[in-house]
Amino acid sequence: MALLTVKFDLKKRVKLAQTVWFMYWFAVMAGVLVFSMGLFFKIELRKRSELMDNSESHLVPNLLILMGLLVCAVNALGGKICYDSLDPSKFSRWKSLLGAFLSGCVALNGLLLFTALLCFLTRIPLQFTLAEGLRNAVRFYKDTDTPGRCYMKRTVDLMQMEFRCCGSRDFRDWFEIQWVSNRYLDFSAKEVKDRIGSNVDSQYLMDGVPFSCCNPSSPRPCIQFHMTNNSAHYSYDHYTEELNVWRRGCSEALLSYYGGMMNTIGALVILVTLLEVGVTIGLQYIQSSLASLANPEDPESESEGWLLEKSVSETFTDITAKMNVSSSFEIPALTRVMFKGIFQDV
Known part of the structure; x- marks a missing residue:
């Protein structure tokens, strides 16, 4: 017994074919959107590749680009089939291919659902990638004379200003590393000697942060040096006063940015999947209603369309x-x- 049987006459078949044809071309535009989002995400990853671990993968954006192209191609072909279904002489050449095409549409729906799942799960590996990459970026901030790291300072400063963040975990990360190049230190000065000699790694450590950590919304001029020394600043207590630097770490800020982007793309792919399911069901009804015409030579005769020719258990x-x-x-x-x-x- 067929599943979800619907009776059709010529008017209903024409209306169904026109509706599904419109949905197919709407799905083509959705495929272009998926392709564009995948390309945009890939560009965003490339722009900040220096701030990520070398093991960061472009699997998800590449898959989005591929799925966008597949959705466009499959739905363009589906739209052509729906248009030809209005003319029995043109539709006859598609009959032998419709079974394979519908199976391919079902497989495409499964791939889209898998892609959406990957979009939501990307946040987990991205979290580790950003944490490791930003730790290295902070550590290499001072290496403006080292080949391959010359622009790391500029990259980190622009990132901290754009995302309103400071350090990898928070602003205290800058207290644990030397972020001023030796080129700009006077090693004959007592303060420099004392700071270098006060730690086992012989680094110039200080309780300060780069200028890009400063919050321009703060009414007080930025305190970026001697941040833990209350006596160095008038009417200042770093324990109770709100610091005028960004308090959020850049790992959290970038993860929120990329995570929000991937959640949006994942939701979009799910909507495209639902649209694909709809056009696949519509094409199945068109195919079955034309195959079951009471009089194949009379296009105005009544017919029945179904979702499955047999029940779910029998089909399985x-x-x-x-x-x-x-x-x-x-x-x-x-x-x-x-x-x-x-x-x-x-």
Whole structure:
């Protein structure tokens, strides 16, 4: 017994074909949007690749770009099939391909759902990638004379100003590393000697942050040096006073930015998947209603369309039986080839 049977006359079939045709071309535009979002995400990752660990992957944006192209191609072909369904002479050439095309549409829906799931799960590896990459970026901030790291200071400063963040975890990260290049230190000065000699790594450490950590919204001039020394500043207490530097770490800020982007793209892909499911169901009804015409020579005759020709359990049983039959033919053939190779070796 067919599942979800619907009776059609010529007027209903034409209206269905026109509606599905419109949905297919709307889905083409959705595919262009998926492609554009994948390209945009890939560009955003490339722009800040210096701030990420070298192991960061472009699997998700590449998959989005591929799925966008597939959605455009499949839906353009589906739109052509729907348009030809209004003319029986043109539609006859598609009949032999419709079964494979519908199967491909179902597979495409599964791939879209998998892509959406990857978008939501990307936040987990991205968190580790950003944490490691930003730690290295802060550590290499001073290496303006080192090949390959000359622009790291500029990159980090622009990032901290754009995302309103400071350090990797927070502003205290700058207290733990030397972020002033030796080129700009007077090693004959007592203060420099004392700071370098006060730690085992012989680094020039201080309780200060780069200028890009300053919050321009603060009414007080930026206190970026001697941040933990209350006596160095008038009417200042770093324990109770709100510091006028960005308090949020850049790992959190970038993760929020990329995570929000991927959640938006994932939601978009789910909407595209629902649209794809809708056009696949519509095309199935068009195909079944044309195949069951009471009089194939009379296009105005009534017909029935269905979602599945049999019930769900019967359809599943048929698919399982076909898989078992195909495997029963393939396994003996593979066995014969293996034994033949063994005996030839002997």
